[in-house]
Amino acid sequence: MDNLTEDHQEFNIGIDGGGSINNTDNQFIGRGEKEMAPIAGNSIHRSSSRPQLDLSGAAIQGNFEERDPTILLPNQSDDISHLALDIGGSLIKLVYFSRHENQTVTDRRRKIINARLGITNVNRRSYPILGGRLHFVKFETNKINECLDFIYSKQLHRGGMDSRHWQSEGSVTENTIIKATGGGAYKFADLFKDRLGISIEKEDEMNCLVAGANFLLKAIRHEAFTHMEGQKEFVQIDSNDLFPYLLVNIGSGVSMIKVDGDGIFQRVSGTNVGGGTYWGLGKLLTKCKSFDELLELSQRGDNRTIDMLVGDIYGGMDYSKIGLSASTIASSFGKAISENKDLEDYSPEDISLSLLRMISYNIGQIAYLNALRFGLKRIFFGGFFIRGHAYTMDTISFAVQFWSKGQAQAMFLRHEGFLGAIGAFMSYEKHGLDDLMVHQFVERFPMGAPYIGGSVHGPPLGDLNEKISWMEKFVQKGTEITAPVPTAPPGTTGLGGFEVPSSKGDALRPDASKLNVGVLHLVPSLEVFPLLSDPKTYEPNTIDLSDHGELEYWFTVLSEHMPDLVDKAVASEGGTDDAKRRGDAFARAFSAHLARLMEEPAAYGKLGLANLLELREECLREFHFHDVYRSIKQRENEASLAVLPDLLMELDSMNEETRLLTLIEGVLAANIFDWGSRACVDLYHKGTIIEIYRMSRNKMQRPWRVDDFDLFKERMFSSAEKRPRPYKRALLFVDNSGADIVLGMLPLARELLRRGTEVVLVANSLPALNDITAMELPDIVAEAAKHCDILRGAAEAGGLLVDAMINVQDSPRDSSFSVPLMVVENGCGSPCIDLRQVSSELAAVAKDADLVILEGMGRSLHTNFNAKFKCDALKLAMVKNQRLAAKLINGNIYDCVCRFEPAN
Ligand SMILES: CC(C)(COP(=O)(O)O)[C@@H](O)C(=O)NCCC(=O)O
Numbered sequence: 001m002d003n004l005t006e007d008h009q010e011f012n013i014g015i016d017g018g019g020s021i022n023n024t025d026n027q028f029i030g031r032g033e034k035e036m037a038p039i040a041g042n043s044i045h046r047s048s049s050r051p052q053l054d055l056s057g058a059a060i061q062g063n064f065e066e067r068d069p070t071i072l073l074p075n076q077s078d079d080i081s082h083l084a085l086d087i088g089g090s091l092i093k094l095v096y097f098s099r100h101e102n103q104t105v106t107d108r109r110r111k112i113i114n115a116r117l118g119i120t121n122v123n124r125r126s127y128p129i130l131g132g133r134l135h136f137v138k139f140e141t142n143k144i145n146e147c148l149d150f151i152y153s154k155q156l157h158r159g160g161m162d163s164r165h166w167q168s169e170g171s172v173t174e175n176t177i178i179k180a181t182g183g184g185a186y187k188f189a190d191l192f193k194d195r196l197g198i199s200i201e202k203e204d205e206m207n208c209l210v211a212g213a214n215f216l217l218k219a220i221r222h223e224a225f226t227h228m229e230g231q232k233e234f235v236q237i238d239s240n241d242l243f244p245y246l247l248v249n250i251g252s253g254v255s256m257i258k259v260d261g262d263g264i265f266q267r268v269s270g271t272n273v274g275g276g277t278y279w280g281l282g283k284l285l286t287k288c289k290s291f292d293e294l295l296e297l298s299q300r301g302d303n304r305t306i307d308m309l310v311g312d313i314y315g316g317m318d319y320s321k322i323g324l325s326a327s328t329i330a331s332s333f334g335k336a337i338s339e340n341k342d343l344e345d346y347s348p349e350d351i352s353l354s355l356l357r358m359i360s361y362n363i364g365q366i367a368y369l370n371a372l373r374f375g376l377k378r379i380f381f382g383g384f385f386i387r388g389h390a391y392t393m394d395t396i397s398f399a400v401q402f403w404s405k406g407q408a409q410a411m412f413l414r415h416e417g418f419l420g421a422i423g424a425f426m427s428y429e430k431h432g433l434d435d436l437m438v439h440q441f442v443e444r445f446p447m448g449a450p451y452i453g454g455s456v457h458g459p460p461l462g463d464l465n466e467k468i469s470w471m472e473k474f475v476q477k478g479t480e481i482t483a484p485v486p487t488a489p490p491g492t493t494g495l496g497g498f499e500v501p502s503s504k505g506d507a508l509r510p511d512a513s514k515l516n517v518g519v520l521h522l523v524p525s526l527e528v529f530p531l532l533s534d535p536k537t538y539e540p541n542t543i544d545l546s547d548h549g550e551l552e553y554w555f556t557v558l559s560e561h562m563p564d565l566v567d568k569a570v571a572s573e574g575g576t577d578d579a580k581r582r583g584d585a586f587a588r589a590f591s592a593h594l595a596r597l598m599e600e601p602a603a604y605g606k607l608g609l610a611n612l613l614e615l616r617e618e619c620l621r622e623f624h625f626h627d628v629y630r631s632i633k634q635r636e637n638e639a640s641l642a643v644l645p646d647l648l649m650e651l652d653s654m655n656e657e658t659r660l661l662t663l664i665e666g667v668l669a670a671n672i673f674d675w676g677s678r679a680c681v682d683l684y685h686k687g688t689i690i691e692i693y694r695m696s697r698n699k700m701q702r703p704w705r706v707d708d709f710d711l712f713k714e715r716m717f718s719s720a721e722k723r724p725r726p727y728k729r730a731l732l733f734v735d736n737s738g739a740d741i742v743l744g745m746l747p748l749a750r751e752l753l754r755r756g757t758e759v760v761l762v763a764n765s766l767p768a769l770n771d772i773t774a775m776e777l778p779d780i781v782a783e784a785a786k787h788c789d790i791l792r793g794a795a796e797a798g799g800l801l802v803d804a805m806i807n808v809q810d811s812p813r814d815s816s817f818s819v820p821l822m823v824v825e826n827g828c829g830s831p832c833i834d835l836r837q838v839s840s841e842l843a844a845v846a847k848d849a850d851l852v853i854l855e856g857m858g859r860s861l862h863t864n865f866n867a868k869f870k871c872d873a874l875k876l877a878m879v880k881n882q883r884l885a886a887k888l889i890n891g892n893i894y895d896c897v898c899r900f901e902p903a904n
């Protein structure tokens, strides 16, 4: 079953603000007939894109003699969807959840490991919760039919709520109840009933806002951010230290809510000068037709022509005695009284900006005073007035900072437009989301999300094919969208807060600095790696891409890698025309992601190098390239396994000190087989695998650039008389296929096993570049075990040979060896690893481990180079990139890192 189907449908035609793709343009929809939700009671028209049961490949599961045997539908998606709405005056916000069982959860090895470790139920919850996805979609309220069609086409009205509980899968009852908030929940109730047979259950707006904010602040890592001088900075909120806070919701009017806990809040203040005031006055004064148009005008305005500044009163001087600079606004619109001018004499741009500042400052000031009144440290701003507008956020931030003298900071939320809808969703009983935690959510940005996640939505696309067609047309028509646009230089408000916005000019798309909202994947089985010294301060990324030079460099590297990657991807799928189309669509999609991030690095949350590398893998999977390097991996595995017996013999002839050094050298040397590095790929043209491996070994010369080998050796051997206890259990985070695993990490694992240490090989759950996966490892270990008693006995003890389907009786040798060698998946599909989100199996085996070995550039340099562990840690990698070598270790390409960090 395809895990990704749901995302593929998450596609949109309408682009808010860009203007180049029109969601009523059937050319882009790629479907002749525009699907409409039927009128209830009329005959439901059947259309090709309406979800129906897919009966292909149907088979009876279990006993044919049973009265009602289960019928397995291998091709039927098991998505079950639930939905909630926030129907406001201008926008409809829709949140829906599609449940999807986590498909990586099945295999026998897992059962064996769980049995060994005595794990009975990895999800220690009182009721089962399946994995799933939370989607966020917006429609314009005046195009409510699009929203109804969307709900219908995705059949979201079917899996609603019956009395107070979720209905069973896909059942249709006469009275499906959907939770909704906002005025439209009243206004459009009959329409929903007539068109979709849905009864709307109204939820209190304020309750929903608070519930939505609480959920986001507790469950989503990069949700809250500050916005000063054009710079966004994500704020890590400790979910145990969230309350109390002030929630300021700026709609037409403004509500200020003191939130003390889940469901515990009080509206402590508000003001009637809010978004409606800006829009209403702005409309009268500028003749603008829409709120967005008014905001856009402000981008090009200069409020000094209308506002009376301190300097205007004090002859250009500061009023320094009371701390007011000459540029401080003394009186909004105050200049108009002393000048003999009419409204027409002022530019609409200047008026809009002056109005925006007047209202934002006023709200910021009242908010701060209320925070002060109740002793609240944090103020979060949300509501339709903000809508991700950089200058609005800057202005509010400036006001809070100014009035609090830097003691308080305004914060904003990435999903702020969806607070109410999420809250309505949370009001269902037993949706299973309320006690989930940050580490169980993974946000993904399927194609479409960079452009619409959070913006206004159009009709959904049906399948991969439609998505590819859309991708092809999208880039042709929309070059001005995918091409980077000028970003707002820092300092939009200036220190005094009164310079004109510098992010002006027609070329700047008004939503350029907007943050995207992706699809939240809910993976209940993910856990925080228990051996992290301090998960709260842990930051996986070593390279911070908020440094613009760094960002540009890595974007260039990834862009240059693209043609070769696409060639390999297409070849991995047989080079068919279909594969070529998908390859092309992948390239366009990933380039579009890169362009979007170049324009707004914070668009998808805090951006590190690991996120970019993972995004590339996700994007490949989205276009159904599931294992691009499959044949390369196979070839390298075979070549390496052929020389393994010789290597093991050579190692066995050495004394143990020389052997340990040779083993570590072997790991470092074999880490050269990395198809993600440009320099290495160029090397592979110059010789066979074994030749390159030998060359790499021969070049190994100590001291390495980072060389803690002696420290590690000491821990392993100490002195001959005073032998330290061997490690109890070592977790080896393995990296690449071929020589890396076969000639590098496996022999090292064997050495640890020989010393009585249990070894767990930790490998990727999904393919990424040429990294070995947990699925592939048992066969490799089984092959290696044919030549080695230690590996065979240990693999047998760890249940690996059962997995590799090797009949142990076929190879009778001395297998009295019982220290186990195990394999667990790490829960990710990337060349890097974020240890805040690992598989529950890895978390379980980690509990008894006292040594962690991280191998490879992705896992030990790009990520985790600075990670601290509760146990000893060894980080081994060859640096296969010149710039990284220079920056991180003050060295050169192909230098090596052997960093040993004893537990502190
Ligand atoms: C993707 C990688 C992290 C994989 O390295 P590995 O973890 O396999 O050692 C690495 O190949 C990389 O950083 N490549 C991009 C830089 C370059 O091509 O030089």
Ligand SMILES: [Mn+2]
Binding pocket: 674, 735, 736, 769, 770, 771, 831, 856, 858
């Ligand atoms: Mn790798």
